Amino acid sequence: xxxxxxxxxxxxxxxxxxxxxxxxxxxxxxxxxxxxxxxxxxxxxxxxxxxxxxxxxxxxxxxxxxxxxxxxxxxxxxxxxxxxxxxxxxxxxxxxxxxxxxxxxxxxxxxxxxxxxxxxxxxxxxxxxxxxxxxxxxxxxxxxxxxxxxxxxxxxxxxxxxxxxxxxxxxxxxxxxxxxxxxxxxxxxxxxxxxxxxxxxxxxxxxxxx
Amino acid sequence: xxxxxxxxxxxxxxxxxxxxxxxxxxxxxxxxxxxxxxxxxxxxxxxxxxxxxxxxxxxxxxxxxxxxxxxxxxxxxxxxxxxxxxxxxxxxxxxxxxxxxxxxxxxxxxxxxxxxxxxxxxxxxxxxxxxxxxxxxxxx
Numbered sequence: 001x002x003x004x005x006x007x008x009x010x011x012x013x014x015x016x017x018x019x020x021x022x023x024x025x026x027x028x029x030x031x032x033x034x035x036x037x038x039x040x041x042x043x044x045x046x047x048x049x050x051x052x053x054x055x056x057x058x059x060x061x062x063x064x065x066x067x068x069x070x071x072x073x074x075x076x077x078x079x080x081x082x083x084x085x086x087x088x089x090x091x092x093x094x095x096x097x098x099x100x101x102x103x104x105x106x107x108x109x110x111x112x113x114x115x116x117x118x119x120x121x122x123x124x125x126x127x128x129x130x131x132x133x134x135x136x137x138x139x140x141x142x143x144x145x146x147x148x149x150x151x152x153x154x155x156x157x158x159x160x161x162x163x164x165x166x167x168x169x170x171x172x173x174x175x176x177x178x179x180x181x182x183x184x185x186x187x188x189x190x191x192x193x194x195x196x197x198x199x200x201x202x203x204x205x206x207x208x209x210x
Numbered sequence: 211x212x213x214x215x216x217x218x219x220x221x222x223x224x225x226x227x228x229x230x231x232x233x234x235x236x237x238x239x240x241x242x243x244x245x246x247x248x249x250x251x252x253x254x255x256x257x258x259x260x261x262x263x264x265x266x267x268x269x270x271x272x273x274x275x276x277x278x279x280x281x282x283x284x285x286x287x288x289x290x291x292x293x294x295x296x297x298x299x300x301x302x303x304x305x306x307x308x309x310x311x312x313x314x315x316x317x318x319x320x321x322x323x324x325x326x327x328x329x330x331x332x333x334x335x336x337x338x339x340x341x342x343x344x345x346x347x348x349x350x
Contacts, residue, residue: 060331062249064232078231079249094340109232111248111330111339128330128339132234133225135305155237172312187308189224191342194233201234205342209309 059122061085061112068106072121075110085112086121095129096165096193096202104129107196130194132201138186138208146182146203148190158200159190169207182208213285213296219275219348221325222314223286224304225333226254241301243280251295251335253284254303254327262302271310271323282350286326288336289345290316295328295335303327314343321345 063077073085087093087101091114095103104110104127111131114124136157140147146159167175168182182188189207194200227235228246240246242258256266257277268275278284280299287294304324313320326348330339337344 058335060249060334062231062330077249078229079247081249098340111334113334126334126338128334130233131339132227133339133342134234135226135303135308150234151238153237155234157234172309187305189309189342191340196233199233204340207309207312207342209312 058125059114059116061110061114061122063110065104065106065108065110068104071101073104073110073112073127075112083112084121085110085114085127086117086123087127088123091124092126093129094127094131096162096204101127109194109196130196132190132192132194134190134201136188136190138182138184138188141182141184145200146188146190146206148188157190159192159203159206160195160200162202162204166203167205169205171209175205179206182206213283214350215285216350217347218284218350219273219325220289220346221273221321221323221348222312222343223326223328223333223346224324224343225330225339226301226303226327227330228252228254228301243300245280245298246300246329248329249331250300250329251297251332252300252329253286253297253332254301255282255284255299256303256306256325258299258302266303266306268306268323268325270307273306273323273325275306275325278350284326285349286328286332286336287347287349288316289319289321289347291336293336295332297328297332300329301327312343314345316345319345 061083063075065073066076067074071087075083108129111128112124113126114122117123134150136148136150139149144161148157150157168179186208191205192201192203227248228238228241231248256268257263257275282299304327306324313322
C-alpha cells in the first residue's frame with residue numbers, strides 16, 4: 001500500500017469500529033465528522049479491511065427481504081440460508097443511486113456487506129438493493145427502454161431508461177446521458193436496479209464496447 | 211488450496227451473478243464449472259479451456275492470458291486500497307473481446323481490459339458493487 005492510501009484505510013477501520021458501536025449501542029450518531037466517511041460514495045468504495053486479526057474478512061449476505069422489523073432486514077438467502085441485517089445510521093444504501101433505508105421494501109433483493117455481530121446479525125456497512133450487472137446483447141431500442149438478451153439462454157430483459165439517471169459509456173469513454181450511439185446487436189454491460197414489481201431493470205449505466 | 215503471492219496478471223475486474231438468485235440472476239446457472247454461487251468467493255477466468263477461450267478471446271485485446279482451469283485459486287487485490295480476496299475459478303468469463311481497451315482507474319493509474327469476473331461476494335470484499343469495475347492485481 002502506498003502512503004497516500006493510509007488515510008483511506010484508517011477511515012475504513014474507523015468506520016468499522018463506528019459501525020459495530022452503532023449497532024450495539026442503538027445507532028446514535030453524535031456527529032458525521034466522527035467518521036468522515038458518511039458520504040455514500042466514499043463508504044461504498046471503502047473495502048472492509050480486517051479490524052481485528054480474529055476477523056479475517058467482512059461478512060456478506062445475499063437474498064430477498066422477507067420482513068423489515070425496525071432497523072433489521074430479514075433476508076431469505078438464495079441457497080436456503082437466512083440473514084438478519086442490522087441497519088445503522090452508518091449503513092450506506094444503494095438502490096439505483098445512493099439513497100436511504102426508507103427506500104428499501106419487502107420483496108427487494110440485496111447484497112449486504114458488514115460485520116458479524118455476537119447476536120447473529122450482520123451490522124451492515126453497505127447494502128446494495130436490487131443491484132444487477134448484466135452482460136447483455138441489445139435486441140431493441142425504444143424511447144424509454146432497451147430490450148436486452150441476457151445469459152447463455154438469451155433471457156429477455158427489459159431495461160428502463162430513467163431520465164436524469166441512465167448514462168452510457170462508449171468504448172471505454174466517459175459517462176454521458178447521450179444514448180443515441182446504442183445499436184441493436186451490440187454487446188452491453190448493464191448496471192442497474194431490478195424492479196420486483198414488473199421484473200424490469202432500471203438502468204443506471206450501460207457500457208458498450210465493440 | 212491456499213492463495214499464493216506469485217504475480218499472475220493485472221487488469222480490470224467486473225462482477226457477475228451465478229448460481230441462481232433474485233431477478234435476472236434467477237436464470238443464471240452454476241457456470242461453466244457447475245459450481246458457481248453468487249454468495250461465495252468465486253471468479254470467472256477467460257481461459258479455463260479452449261472452448262472458453264474461443265468465446266472470451268482476450269488475445270484480441272492483446273492479453274495472452276494463461277489457462278487456469280476450474281478450481282484454480284487466485285488472490286485478487288485492489289490496485290490502490292490493497293484489499294484482497296481469495297477466489298476459486300468457477301466459470302468462464304468475462305467476454306474480454308467485447309470491451310477491448312476499457313479501463314478502470316484509481317489514484318491516476320489505470321488497468322486495461324477485463325481479465326477476471328468476480329461474484330458479488332468476492333467483488334464487494336474489495337470494493338463497491340455499484341462501481342461495476344475495479345483495477346486489480348491477480349496472484350496465485
